Amino acid sequence: SQQGEEDPQALSIQEGENATMNCSYKTSINNLQWYRQNSGRGLVHLILIRSNEREKHSGRLRVTLDTSKKSSSLLITASRAADTASYFCATEGGGSYIPTFGRGTSLIVHP
Amino acid sequence: KAGVTQTPRYLIKTRGQQVTLSCSPISGHRSVSWYQQTPGQGLQFLFEYFSETQRNKGNFPGRFSGRQFSNSRSEMNVSTLELGDSALYLCASSLSGGAGDEQFFGPGTRLTVL
Numbered sequence: 001s002q003q004g005e006e007d008p009q010a011l012s013i014q015e016g017e018n019a020t021m022n023c024s025y026k027t028s029i030n031n032l033q034w035y036r037q038n039s040g041r042g043l044v045h046l047i048l049i050r051s052n053e054r055e056k057h058s059g060r061l062r063v064t065l066d067t068s069k070k071s072s073s074l075l076i077t078a079s080r081a082a083d084t085a086s087y088f089c090a091t092e093g094g095g096s097y098i099p100t101f102g103r104g105t106s107l108i109v110h111p
Numbered sequence: 112k113a114g115v116t117q118t119p120r121y122l123i124k125t126r127g128q129q130v131t132l133s134c135s136p137i138s139g140h141r142s143v144s145w146y147q148q149t150p151g152q153g154l155q156f157l158f159e160y161f162s163e164t165q166r167n168k169g170n171f172p173g174r175f176s177g178r179q180f181s182n183s184r185s186e187m188n189v190s191t192l193e194l195g196d197s198a199l200y201l202c203a204s205s206l207s208g209g210a211g212d213e214q215f216f217g218p219g220t221r222l223t224v225l
Contacts, residue, residue, distance in 0.1 A: 030210055031210065031211045033211075040199065040219070041219065042115070042201055042203075042216035042217050042219055043154075043201065043203075043214075043216040044216070045213050045214065045215070050211065092210060092211065097167075097208055097210050097212070098144070098159060098169075099156075099214070100156070101146075101154035102153070
């Protein structure tokens with residue numbers, strides 16, 4: 001069963017705009033990771049945020065974590081057509097080191 | 112450094128047949144995990160191997176099995192294929208599979224069961 005649930009399921013924006021995706025989860029976690037998947041291919045790790053962290057940045061990516069609300073958000077600033085992909089959050093916790101993935105947000109960036 | 116490789120990339124089988132998929136992890140990585148991805152169920156964890164031992168197992172029937180060799184390469188086998196086994200099978204490797212260990216995914220094997 002999925003631990004994380006991404007929202008929205010699909011997002012369509014214009015190049016240059018910002019894209020925000022959210023992830024909610026049910027049980028306590030040790031860390032949360034965001035991955036990107038280009039159509040029908042493998043996943044690429046984007047960023048990991050630990051349960052004691054609130055915000056992390058990597059290039060145009062900003063991830064926040066609110067453990068009180070059991071939610072995380074991924075912000076992609078100044079989006080590009082190449083950012084078109086599905087984005088997944090994956091949580092680790094409950095004594096397991098196996099990440100549990102959500103169903104993903106499909107992002108389309110129009111040039 | 113070469114990435115995770117999976118073979119074959121595409122496979123078409125018929126119901127009742129069996130299939131073996133292969134995964135070569137990044138050199139030095141000892142943990143290999145397998146996932147099944149379908150539109151309906153999303154990404155589901157199958158199993159994880161570390162040092163030739165299955166360390167974690169997901170909620171899949173016994174028709175799904177795997178193994179890991181001494182060089183960390185891994186294979187997964189699906190016997191008595193069903194239509195519902197059609198999916199993208201992803202392999203991921205990491206150094207030790209520990210908490211927060213970054214997983215590197217292969218491109219996947221697209222299995223179609225007719």
